[in-house]
Amino acid sequence: MIKFDWVRVWPSYPLKYTVQWDVIGAGVPGTYNFDVYRSCAGGDWEKLGSSTTYTYEDYDSPTMSRSIQIYYKVVGLSPIGETFTSDKVILFEKPEKRIFLMAQEMVRREALQYEKYNGVRVAVLKRRETGEVCTTTTHSVLGESVCENPTGDGIGGYCDPVYTWARLHPHPRTRKQSIDMATNDITETQVTLSNYPLIKHKDVIVELHNNNRWNVKGVPQVTEMKRYPVQQTAILGLLERSSKIYDIEVDKDA
Secondary structure (H helix, E strand, O other): OOEEEEEEEEEEOOOEEEEEEEEEOOOOOOOOEEEEEEEEOOOOOEEEEEEOOOEEEEOOOOOOOOOOOEEEEEEEEOOOOOEEEOOOEEOOOOOOHHHHHHHHHHHHHHHHHHHHHHOEEEEEEOEOOOOOEOOOOOEOOOOOEOOOOOOOOOEOOEOOOEEEEEEEOOOOEEEEEEEOOEEEEEEEEEEEEOOOOOOOOOOEEEEOOOOOEEEEEEEEEEEEEOOEEEEEEEEEEEOOOOOHHHHOOOOOOO
């Protein structure tokens, strides 16, 4: 059964609120549509807009107040007309405007630090959980499918690139790994980036200046402030140049 695995709302840089979700059980190929709704103080639900990916950005949320609770929910529609609705998500579990603004300021400073001092421009390719069936398969020395069909249910591909700044460790490490009686060199590094978009296992990060493409390995570590994500850290594995992922176009000047 298709359903939302999770829905989260948090402050992003610049001034906006990001709604992001993850879907499980999407076995039907095709385009899924997601409508995002907002409610203030338990009032009527207002439709903000629609998305066919995994995120929505709210630039027009009401002014924060200790007396107002702001709720969000997402309603999905599958290609065969099946609807599924998320639980409502409270923007403030406890309406602490000061904490919220502090988290937002931390995100802003982090983003500026990457942009001005020690970051590189990257494109984040979020792995699709819904969409068309992928028919191509390529395996890399990592011993896993890393083509346009990275999921096991036949739904594959990546969402449009999200361009942001990130800090990659300046000295990647190379280790030996044996797969099917062959020994290969595996190059790994660590990445730190802001809170948007939230990345997960098998998403891809592209360095725009050299076109290196890295697979997110394992579960990223998320630093939070009072449950608001402000920073992410993950281990990356360098993909072979023969990987089909290098065929995905990105804007190197973004």
